[in-house]
Amino acid sequence: MSTYKTMAFHLETERLILRPWAEPDAAEFSALLSERGEETYTVERGRKGIGELLAATETTGIALLPVQRRAEGDFIGYCGLIIGRSTLEEPEIAYELFRHAHGRGYATEAARAVLDAAGATGRKRLWSTVGTWNTPSLRVLEKLGFERNRVSVEGTKEVAWLTRSLP
Numbered sequence: 001m002s003t004y005k006t007m008a009f010h011l012e013t014e015r016l017i018l019r020p021w022a023e024p025d026a027a028e029f030s031a032l033l034s035e036r037g038e039e040t041y042t043v044e045r046g047r048k049g050i051g052e053l054l055a056a057t058e059t060t061g062i063a064l065l066p067v068q069r070r071a072e073g074d075f076i077g078y079c080g081l082i083i084g085r086s087t088l089e090e091p092e093i094a095y096e097l098f099r100h101a102h103g104r105g106y107a108t109e110a111a112r113a114v115l116d117a118a119g120a121t122g123r124k125r126l127w128s129t130v131g132t133w134n135t136p137s138l139r140v141l142e143k144l145g146f147e148r149n150r151v152s153v154e155g156t157k158e159v160a161w162l163t164r165s166l167p
Contacts, residue, residue, distance in 0.1 A: 004089075004121045006061040007081060011113040018065040018079060018110060021050045025066050028075040032098055056082075061121070062091055067110045069101075076101040079110035081118055085161075086127040093118070093128050095140070107140045115144060119166040126166060132158040 011018040021029075030046030041049075057063040064080035077097030084092035093114055095107050118126055128146055130137045138160065146162040153159070 004061065004123055007063055007121050008117045009057070009063050009065065011065070011110075011117055012070070013109045013113050015070050016106060016110055016113070017068050017070055018113060019068070020063070021054055021066055023047065023050070025075060026050055029066075029078075032075075032077060032096060035099060060088055060091075062088070062118075064094060065114075067095075067097070067106065069106075076106060077110075079107070079114050081114060081126070084127075085129050090123065090125045090127055090163075091118070093126050095137075102136060107137070108143050111140060111144055115164070115166070124166055126164050128162045128164075129159050130162070132160050138162075 009020050026046035027043045028046075029050060030041040030043050033041040033046070033049075053064055060083065062081035062083075064078050064082055066075055067077045067079050068075050077095065079095035080093070081091040082094050084094060086092045093111055095111055095114075097107055115126070126146075127149075128141050130141065132138075132151060141162050141164075144164065146164040149161045149163045151158050151160050
């Protein structure tokens with residue numbers, strides 16, 4: 001059993017609300033994943049994905065949360081903690097936003113709230129893994145104080161591993 005506190009599942013910033021997943025998020029979640037251009041995600045697949053995320057949260061006490069803009073109330077992406085390529089003791093921070101929401105500081109703002117929530121669980125360090133080609137994500141991580149640890153190769157792509165100590 002984890003010696004860490006459960007992560008807060010409702011986080012608010014000046015412009016954003018991060019909250020638990022709800023069934024109506026399935027359509028937007030599917031659209032976001034489809035925007036990657038690798039494949040088209042159905043709403044049913046989005047629903048299944050949300051179910052898997054909720055089940056993972058139940059067992060791990062950490063969460064990937066939908067991000068919505070406070071003023072507009074619209075879903076713009078997700079941000080949170082996952083085990084990913086790391087461990088429950090030192091999870092990964094993950095985020096993805098719709099392209100129309102890029103370049104406005106939303107990812108940095110959401111990730112800052114998640115960093116605070118991660119620190120409040122008693123964890124000492126977080127990881128992030130991101131494709132070396134993904135300059136905007138690397139910039140967000142740099143702003144948040146993440147430092148490059150190493151680079152690995154997965155298939156034909158390079159993946160940067162970054163780490164950040166928590167207070």
